[in-house]
Amino acid sequence: MSPGAYVASFAVGLVLVIVLFLVITAYNDVMALQRRIDKAWANIEVILKQRHDQLPALVAAVKGLMAFEQDVLTEVTRARAAYAPTDTIPHQAATSDQTSSAVRSLLVTVERYPDIKAAGNVADLQAEIERIEGMLADRRELYNDQVYRYDTRIAQVPTSWLAAVFRWRPRAYFRADPGDAERPDTSLTTDGPA
Amino acid sequence: MDSSTTSVAFLLTIVGFGTGIALLIRGFISYRAAGRIGDTATSRVATLAAGEVRVTGVIEPAELTLISLLQSEPCVYFRSAVGGDDGLGDALGDDGHVLEERAVGFAVRDASGTIRVFPHDARVEAPVRWEDRTGMLGDEPPGLRWRLGSAFGPNEGDREAAAAALLEIHDPVADPSLTPAGRLDAGSRRRTYRESRLEPGDQVTILGQALPFSDLAHPAEADVGGTADPFADGGDPEIAADLAAARAAGTLLTDPDAAWGNAAIPGFGIGRPVRPATIDPAATPLRPAGPEAAARAKRTFTIAPETLVLASIDDAPLLVTYGSPVAVVERERWRFVQGLLGGALAIGALAIAALLVTGSAR
Numbered sequence A: 001m002s003p004g005a006y007v008a009s010f011a012v013g014l015v016l017v018i019v020l021f022l023v024i025t026a027y028n029d030v031m032a033l034q035r036r037i038d039k040a041w042a043n044i045e046v047i048l049k050q051r052h053d054q055l056p057a058l059v060a061a062v063k064g065l066m067a068f069e070q071d072v073l074t075e076v077t078r079a080r081a082a083y084a085p086t087d088t089i090p091h092q093a094a095t096s097d098q099t100s101s102a103v104r105s106l107l108v109t110v111e112r113y114p115d116i117k118a119a120g121n122v123a124d125l126q127a128e129i130e131r132i133e134g135m136l137a138d139r140r141e142l143y144n145d146q147v148y149r150y151d152t153r154i155a156q157v158p159t160s161w162l163a164a165v166f167r168w169r170p171r172a173y174f175r176a177d178p179g180d181a182e183r184p185d186t187s188l189t190t191d192g193p194a
Numbered sequence B: 001m002d003s004s005t006t007s008v009a010f011l012l013t014i015v016g017f018g019t020g021i022a023l024l025i026r027g028f029i030s031y032r033a034a035g036r037i038g039d040t041a042t043s044r045v046a047t048l049a050a051g052e053v054r055v056t057g058v059i060e061p062a063e064l065t066l067i068s069l070l071q072s073e074p075c076v077y078f079r080s081a082v083g084g085d086d087g088l089g090d091a092l093g094d095d096g097h098v099l100e101e102r103a104v105g106f107a108v109r110d111a112s113g114t115i116r117v118f119p120h121d122a123r124v125e126a127p128v129r130w131e132d133r134t135g136m137l138g139d140e141p142p143g144l145r146w147r148l149g150s151a152f153g154p155n156e157g158d159r160e161a162a163a164a165a166l167l168e169i170h171d172p173v174a175d176p177s178l179t180p181a182g183r184l185d186a187g188s189r190r191r192t193y194r195e196s197r198l199e200p201g202d203q204v205t206i207l208g209q210a211l212p213f214s215d216l217a218h219p220a221e222a223d224v225g226g227t228a229d230p231f232a233d234g235g236d237p238e239i240a241a242d243l244a245a246a247r248a249a250g251t252l253l254t255d256p257d258a259a260w261g262n263a264a265i266p267g268f269g270i271g272r273p274v275r276p277a278t279i280d281p282a283a284t285p286l287r288p289a290g291p292e293a294a295a296r297a298k299r300t301f302t303i304a305p306e307t308l309v310l311a312s313i314d315d316a317p318l319l320v321t322y323g324s325p326v327a328v329v330e331r332e333r334w335r336f337v338q339g340l341l342g343g344a345l346a347i348g349a350l351a352i353a354a355l356l357v358t359g360s361a362r
Helices: A003-063 A070-081 A089-111 A114-118 A122-155 A159-166 A178-182 B003-038 B159-167 B237-249 B256-264 B291-301 B325-361
Strands: B051-061 B064-067 B077-083 B097-103 B106-109 B114-118 B123-125 B128-133 B152-154 B192-198 B203-212 B308-311 B319-322
Touching: A003 A070, A003 A089, A003 A122, A003 A159, A003 B003, A003 B051, A003 B325, A070 A089, A089 A122, A122 A159, B003 B203, B003 B319, B003 B325
Parallel strands: B114 B308, B123 B319
Antiparallel strands: B051 B106, B051 B203, B064 B152, B077 B097, B077 B192, B106 B114, B128 B192, B203 B308, B203 B319
């Protein structure tokens, strides 16, 4: 083999190495992105479960003292009961939005009753619920950001070519679909922490 | 072309080939880093979850800061290097001979809160803060201010100590053997200095594991997954034997204050002690810090076990890079482009080498 042929072989080999590197890296990056989305979702589930467990305690603490605000309590209890970890993500987002809305109404109502706010552990529970709501908002933002990065990546060349081969599909954002906003509530239950 | 010219040209092609391949490899590494950073969403410190996270914020000193070697600047990381006549800088970013590289734990603050960072085993990308070379006559560059004291400094400015340091008269002709410069090769005619630093107030992007402080294998050294605690059962047998002998002799002290003496006093040796220390009667004692400083020192050195911190673990080293995530990704991608150019350089160098070989054969 002549020196020129060696050079040509090296050049072709180097280009192949670069292409192979890009393909392997793109595949690994998408796998890592999927794992990050799964992890971000798992972290949201933890918070949703925490809120699900905390709400009965808050409702129980204020129920006897808020005789004239039963609608608010009922709304919180209904929203809590609608929580279903096996639902699709948009459905869970809709449920979560309804729960957050009901909790906000409850907290605003509690603010109108200084006696209730000062009673027992209401203030602590209120602070805990507010902390959970804050964490949920942050982790929702993180999850959606991660999904955005994934969806963008698999839509871009050259990863889109791999996406077609490996059938990677865009992931759902943690936000309610328009139809889910009017999702019917489930029956009223006042059971304790699941 | 005569044989000597051919030899030089051949040597240059080998250098070009090696440089090209090295650039390509660095480009690959940078491409991976860009992917890791760019594909991870930024977490807010206040609502951080355990696991791999990307955090961006401003560096705040923790217990200690470092004093850099070449410029005596307070920082949390520095890498001081010196090169010979050929200079330090080349396409690969080679630092020449690294004199000293250190990092201490620090905190990163974003809009929501603060998190501790333990840089042990971390890959740190710090900006070059100073680079200069000796003059034609061998005179040192004006920015060179060798560190003459401890590598560690307090974490905050002490006005009185700073004023005292300014008023203190220093010997203008310091003993060269006491400075790192004195230890450098005296035969070197010209030297190039370079210092990279991460300083309090710098914006950094950190990619790594958030884990509870109690999960660090050896928190005192921030050594995650590294050397086991030599004082623990089953640790270093020599230390275990010493401990057993001390227990048997009744000389093992269980009270840290009694065992460590002045070293148990927060602030002693690294600032202002929070209570009077036992020192030589002839020495001038430092005025103890006030109650506020004492409380701050206590808070500073106490980390709750469940507190999340950023640290390296065995298969996931911490990546600490200067700048915002976007800037970091752009920098790493530019290095990848340089890597591709390096690949082209390698091919070109090989082609020229082939031509030289062919020409010589004729």
